[in-house]
Amino acid sequence: MDPRIAIEVKNLGKVFGDIRALDEFQLQIRTGEIYGLIGPNGAGKTTALRILATLLLPTSGTATVFGLNVVDEAAEVRKHLTYLPEEAGAYKNLSGHEYLEFMTKFTIRNPAERKEVVEAAAKISGLGDRLRDKVKAYSKGMKRRLLVARTLMTRPKLAILDEPTSGLDVLHSVHVRGLIKEYVQRHGVTVLLSSHNMLEVEYLCDRVALINQGRIVAEGSPSELKTRYNAPNLEEAFAKVVSVA
Amino acid sequence: MLKGLFNIVVKEVKELVRDPKILLGMIIVPLIMFPLMGFAIQTSMEAVEETMGKLALGIMDQDHQSGVENLTAFLNALDVPTVIIEKPDLATAITYVAQSNLTGLIVVPPGFSQNLTETRKARLTVYTVFRGGGIAESSSSSVISSLLQTFEASLVTQKVSQAIPDDDPSVVLDPIEMSEQSIVGGIGVNVRPDVFFGVMMSQSTGMPIGIMMLLIFSMQLAATSVASEKEEKTLETLLTMPVSRFTILAGKLTGSILVAVVGAIAYIVGFSFYTSSLTGFMPNAGVDLAALGLAPTPLSLILLGVSLFLSLLSALALAISISIFAEDVRGAQALVGPLSIILVFPMIFTMFTNIYTLPLPLMILLLAIPFTHPMLAANAAFSGNYLTTLLGIAYVAGFTVIVLYIAARMFGTEKILTTKLKLRRFRLRRSN
Ligand SMILES: Nc1ncnc2c1ncn2[C@@H]1O[C@H](COP(=O)(O)OP(=O)(O)OP(=O)(O)O)[C@@H](O)[C@H]1O
Numbered sequence A: 001m002d003p004r005i006a007i008e009v010k011n012l013g014k015v016f017g018d019i020r021a022l023d024e025f026q027l028q029i030r031t032g033e034i035y036g037l038i039g040p041n042g043a044g045k046t047t048a049l050r051i052l053a054t055l056l057l058p059t060s061g062t063a064t065v066f067g068l069n070v071v072d073e074a075a076e077v078r079k080h081l082t083y084l085p086e087e088a089g090a091y092k093n094l095s096g097h098e099y100l101e102f103m104t105k106f107t108i109r110n111p112a113e114r115k116e117v118v119e120a121a122a123k124i125s126g127l128g129d130r131l132r133d134k135v136k137a138y139s140k141g142m143k144r145r146l147l148v149a150r151t152l153m154t155r156p157k158l159a160i161l162d163e164p165t166s167g168l169d170v171l172h173s174v175h176v177r178g179l180i181k182e183y184v185q186r187h188g189v190t191v192l193l194s195s196h197n198m199l200e201v202e203y204l205c206d207r208v209a210l211i212n213q214g215r216i217v218a219e220g221s222p223s224e225l226k227t228r229y230n231a232p233n234l235e236e237a238f239a240k241v242v243s244v245a
Numbered sequence B: 001m002l003k004g005l006f007n008i009v010v011k012e013v014k015e016l017v018r019d020p021k022i023l024l025g026m027i028i029v030p031l032i033m034f035p036l037m038g039f040a041i042q043t044s045m046e047a048v049e050e051t052m053g054k055l056a057l058g059i060m061d062q063d064h065q066s067g068v069e070n071l072t073a074f075l076n077a078l079d080v081p082t083v084i085i086e087k088p089d090l091a092t093a094i095t096y097v098a099q100s101n102l103t104g105l106i107v108v109p110p111g112f113s114q115n116l117t118e119t120r121k122a123r124l125t126v127y128t129v130f131r132g133g134g135i136a137e138s139s140s141s142s143v144i145s146s147l148l149q150t151f152e153a154s155l156v157t158q159k160v161s162q163a164i165p166d167d168d169p170s171v172v173l174d175p176i177e178m179s180e181q182s183i184v185g186g187i188g189v190n191v192r193p194d195v196f197f198g199v200m201m202s203q204s205t206g207m208p209i210g211i212m213m214l215l216i217f218s219m220q221l222a223a224t225s226v227a228s229e230k231e232e233k234t235l236e237t238l239l240t241m242p243v244s245r246f247t248i249l250a251g252k253l254t255g256s257i258l259v260a261v262v263g264a265i266a267y268i269v270g271f272s273f274y275t276s277s278l279t280g281f282m283p284n285a286g287v288d289l290a291a292l293g294l295a296p297t298p299l300s301l302i303l304l305g306v307s308l309f310l311s312l313l314s315a316l317a318l319a320i321s322i323s324i325f326a327e328d329v330r331g332a333q334a335l336v337g338p339l340s341i342i343l344v345f346p347m348i349f350t351m352f353t354n355i356y357t358l359p360l361p362l363m364i365l366l367l368a369i370p371f372t373h374p375m376l377a378a379n380a381a382f383s384g385n386y387l388t389t390l391l392g393i394a395y396v397a398g399f400t401v402i403v404l405y406i407a408a409r410m411f412g413t414e415k416i417l418t419t420k421l422k423l424r425r426f427r428l429r430r431s432n
């Protein structure tokens, strides 16, 4: 396998009953880059991310993560990635702190190291003392921050983030984006994310894939896409591509 | 292979135990409700005894002969105070007694003593005063009549010894002495059958009820622990953790069993509190089965434990397999609920009948239900019929492996994430 390639997706197809969620889906993501999936609702972003996170089985095609097949070597793949679902919660009767501890114990055996990681998560989430409260007392945004923190804290080789800042206020979105960038630069994390926020995508992503009806209809860096579609920003480029498609 | 199991078990137990609904239903209710019920019954029983102590009777004497004196002397000898009511008519006597603190009124009509001596029916009228004091008071009338029966018996003994002066009147009146014994498990034992039956009943009702509680609790817990992962949207994250799906399943099973055991213990403690406040008033207590050689042997207890554990596992795996189809906790509990009917079914049969004497199809149906087997094992613990217990264990083990396999498969595939959508669409189609 080529260590420069983090994710390789070939001819991926996923069918739910009579819905074709992914169709001839192709993707290659380099190690250490931030890659964004954008596209209208129902385009297949979440489906693609879930297949890569070993949650769904593809109907056809193959997908590998660091050279490991997501179907046949799922258990091995899970050791290298963390996944932030689009809609996710935390155990409501645990405290934020206990939740982080619980999640860390799967990957880190050494208690001292674990403590460090949980402290890092406390910083990422910005929850401070509120980490001692039960999750059921958290607001939606607080929960989201807790979950973002848990996906980054262990410095995984690959973080798959489905709409990471959904439900966050402006300040916290900015904070989280800054952290994602920092983790990629400082700790060599590769990030695959989906988003509806073009500002976020422009700020974060090295490359973007525009998906419509289960297919990639355009790919490139945000600036490439803007020039290609002669648009002042990504939002307009998006609108042009999707309306044409 | 089960790396990370402990972590999951700890989390499951925390989540379940901290759920206010579970805490309330499983631990607080049995530990407070049962003792409270027991306390209420005990207090009223004590009130009954107190009433007995304060028993006092009014006697309206319209006979003025020796028979009345005998009656009063008899009652006084039994520490029951009597008051002779000197009123001109019954109505005023009744009013008087009602206003006094007497328990009742005995009216002795004219000719009472004479009828007794001449062996004709002598009549008495007994009034018991009700002052609205609950159970305690309702028992006073039966106490009065049993006092009068003892008096009657003493008169009979007197008559008999007068008529047959050479014989012992108690032998004349009760010429045969019966010693009632039982044959249990092919061995004659010196215990009256009704007493033995009572003890067996309390054993064989206590057992199934305990087993059933444990099963229902843990099934509800297992269903809750799976469904709440869906409801709280934690499942997707958990399934991407580097831990095998089987370990997740095992963690959920173990966590549910642990909490259910605590719940069942709470029930047993609460319930034994409740029964111990009753046993003082119940006959048949205090028969020591162990002393009679009828106590379960260690081997039979081990077999019972194995059978119980296996059927518990299969019940939990069943509950988990079913709750995978539910969208939320409520839905899961609604799906698992009907399963408890399957639990109650064999319980009723093993409690009231020997299922091997039932019609063949019904017997096969019952034996096919895995939860019948721990109940049978509990009975076999007394009868010593190990072969059927072993066969039952083999069957339940097979059943458990299959259901666990199905549950693990469902947990391992994407079905656990996608099934709910299918159900929703199915519903839509049906309503169209
Ligand atoms: N479990 C499922 N069962 C059936 N259909 C599904 C399932 N999951 C997704 N789909 C369908 O697959 C298609 C792609 O859905 P997906 O969730 O991947 O879209 P998305 O791009 O993430 O949309 P959004 O921006 O709204 O999050 C949709 O038509 C959706 O209805």
Ligand SMILES: [Mg+2]
Residues within 6 Å of the ligand: A045, A046, A047, A086, A162
């Ligand atoms: Mg989505």
